[in-house]
Amino acid sequence: MTGIGFRKDFAEEFLQSSVLQPSFLEVAPENWIGVGGYWKKQLNKALKRYPLFLHGLSLSIGSPDPLDLDFLRKVKTFIKETGAGIYSEHLSYAKCDNAHLYDLLPVPFTADAVDHVSERILQVQDLLQQKIAIEIVSYYTPVAPEMTELEFINAVLRKSGCDLLLDVNNIYVNSFNHHYDPYQFIDGLTIDNVSYIHMAGHLKIADDLIIDTHGEAIIDPVYQLFDYAIRKLQKDVPVLLERDFNIPDLAELQHEILQLEKIKRDALKEKSYATA
Amino acid sequence: MQLLETTRNHQSELAKYCRTGQYNPIQGVNERHVGRYRQLVINVVDDTLRSAFPLTCNLLSPDEWTKEVNDFFSSHACQSPQVWSMPKEFWAYVKDQQPAIVKKYPFLDELLWLEWLEVEMFMMEDKTAGHTPAGNLKKDKIVINPEHHLQYFTYPVHLKNAQQITKTDKGHYFLVLHREPVTGKVKFTNLSPFLARMVELLAEKPRTIKELIKKTSREIGIVPDQQLAEDVLHFLENALAGGLIHGFVNK
Ligand SMILES: [Fe+2]
Numbered sequence: 001m002t003g004i005g006f007r008k009d010f011a012e013e014f015l016q017s018s019v020l021q022p023s024f025l026e027v028a029p030e031n032w033i034g035v036g037g038y039w040k041k042q043l044n045k046a047l048k049r050y051p052l053f054l055h056g057l058s059l060s061i062g063s064p065d066p067l068d069l070d071f072l073r074k075v076k077t078f079i080k081e082t083g084a085g086i087y088s089e090h091l092s093y094a095k096c097d098n099a100h101l102y103d104l105l106p107v108p109f110t111a112d113a114v115d116h117v118s119e120r121i122l123q124v125q126d127l128l129q130q131k132i133a134i135e136i137v138s139y140y141t142p143v144a145p146e147m148t149e150l151e152f153i154n155a156v157l158r159k160s161g162c163d164l165l166l167d168v169n170n171i172y173v174n175s176f177n178h179h180y181d182p183y184q185f186i187d188g189l190t191i192d193n194v195s196y197i198h199m200a201g202h203l204k205i206a207d208d209l210i211i212d213t214h215g216e217a218i219i220d221p222v223y224q225l226f227d228y229a230i231r232k233l234q235k236d237v238p239v240l241l242e243r244d245f246n247i248p249d250l251a252e253l254q255h256e257i258l259q260l261e262k263i264k265r266d267a268l269k270e271k272s273y274a275t276a
Numbered sequence: 277m278q279l280l281e282t283t284r285n286h287q288s289e290l291a292k293y294c295r296t297g298q299y300n301p302i303q304g305v306n307e308r309h310v311g312r313y314r315q316l317v318i319n320v321v322d323d324t325l326r327s328a329f330p331l332t333c334n335l336l337s338p339d340e341w342t343k344e345v346n347d348f349f350s351s352h353a354c355q356s357p358q359v360w361s362m363p364k365e366f367w368a369y370v371k372d373q374q375p376a377i378v379k380k381y382p383f384l385d386e387l388l389w390l391e392w393l394e395v396e397m398f399m400m401e402d403k404t405a406g407h408t409p410a411g412n413l414k415k416d417k418i419v420i421n422p423e424h425h426l427q428y429f430t431y432p433v434h435l436k437n438a439q440q441i442t443k444t445d446k447g448h449y450f451l452v453l454h455r456e457p458v459t460g461k462v463k464f465t466n467l468s469p470f471l472a473r474m475v476e477l478l479a480e481k482p483r484t485i486k487e488l489i490k491k492t493s494r495e496i497g498i499v500p501d502q503q504l505a506e507d508v509l510h511f512l513e514n515a516l517a518g519g520l521i522h523g524f525v526n527k
Binding site for chain 2: 064141
């Protein structure tokens with residue numbers, strides 16, 4: 001199944017036509033919790049037609065600050081109300097010194113951070129009574145690293161046992177910005193934990209920097225990396241097309257969805273390629 | 277294992293940089309690229325505030341706006357995990373901290389509050405009240421739309437272009453905002469003190485027009501006449517048509 005991020009920018013047009021045909025929708029609970037009126041009506045309309053996945057922004061799993069348990073309880077209620085299938089979050093921090101920053105900052109790749117993050121993932125899973133999926137974020141600089149990004153992620157997965165949200169575009173962006181081979185990165189990843197995949201476009205703003213904008217179409221090298229990841233994974237997991245800005249015609253988004261489905265279908269058919 | 281003090285400090289330094297724009301070297305950080313974080317963070321904050329406060333943004337010069345946004349974000353620790361409700365904290369910051377700009381625009385916190393109210397009323401959770409749309413305004417008990425908010429201002433921020441408001445405008449202004457049930461749009465209605473009190477009474481419990489006029493007149497100290505009764509009926513008719521009045525008590 002291939003879904004789309006349900007954005008207010010195209011919600012109305014999407015719900016009124018059948019151009020875009022995702023198999024599920026994803027929203028950030030932060031944008032919808034406690035919301036009534038017009039947007040509640042739109043969300044309810046969407047929920048009648050599509051399953052929902054949640055992708056959080058402000059849990060700040062990697063923060064030195066304590067977890068916001070009140071907010072997490074609201075998320076739990078929202079999961080129940082909407083019947084959401086997956087709740088995923090980012091392997092990053094968005095709050096520090098008791099202040100929200102409204103963006104995803106990179107966690108230092110250190111052993112103590114592995115322990116800290118893993119403990120908090122377990123705490124969240126315990127409160128929600130469900131497994132969560134953690135997304136590898138795009139980052140523009142490491143911070144005081146003691147180990148590689150790959151070692152850090154694998155250690156968190158091993159220690160917490162949580163699921164992995166594999167954002168293929170983020171891996172492409174990071175491999176470019178931090179000079180590594182994205183294929184080798186996927187080879188090294190504890191891939192069994194992958195339960196969900198994100199795909200998106202990005203923007204190259206300098207010779208040595210790509211920004212993860214979700215504002216462009218997916219480029220071919222990212223499709224190729226996706227193909228590689230699915231062949232490696234050899235299981236059918238939900239895939240999400242993320243498009244947050246610079247929204248094109250819905251037909252273009254539908255084209256991308258079909259493209260993703262075709263690649264996945266072909267990759268799962270040709271098992272012989274699997275772990276080549 | 278607890279998060280080590282050094283890790284904590286590195287995270288705090290990066291967060292501080294994002295909030296203030298002042299960079300102190302952090303171990304292992306790529307100084308060419310770390311600026312993206314400050315830019316991403318301040319862009320989100322600036323965009324969110326701009327879209328919540330278009331009138332204020334238009335009133336202030338670009339430099340004034342940038343200064344207030346930067347001062348706010350660097351000195352105030354934003355508490356809302358939901359970015360759409362963060363602008364309320366900007367209003368509270370201006371009201372409580374009274375930055376120098378308030379001397380130039382003494383109505384600034386009221387303007388911000390008016391703009392925030394529109395956002396909040398548009399976004400707030402649904403409230404319902406039992407009622408029937410069928411009834412007679414002249415004799416039945418009237419049910420007000422629970423999705424309303426009565427507001428008092430000392431400056432006419434809802435009536436005048438903000439650029440034209442001066443100290444001489446200081447006075448007593450009442451308005452009611454409500455969320456239109458079908459479209460979800462937020463509507464503003466300017467009110468006389470009489471009508472404001474009447475709306476307040478209606479919010480307490482459903483009342484008939486007769487009860488409303490009698491009680492409001494007594495409290496305000498006026499003798500109701502035919503003209504007043506006609507004006508009130510006219511107001512209620514408009515309120516019913518515009519969705520401020522929901523309907524009537526279920527019999
Ligand atoms: Fe993603």
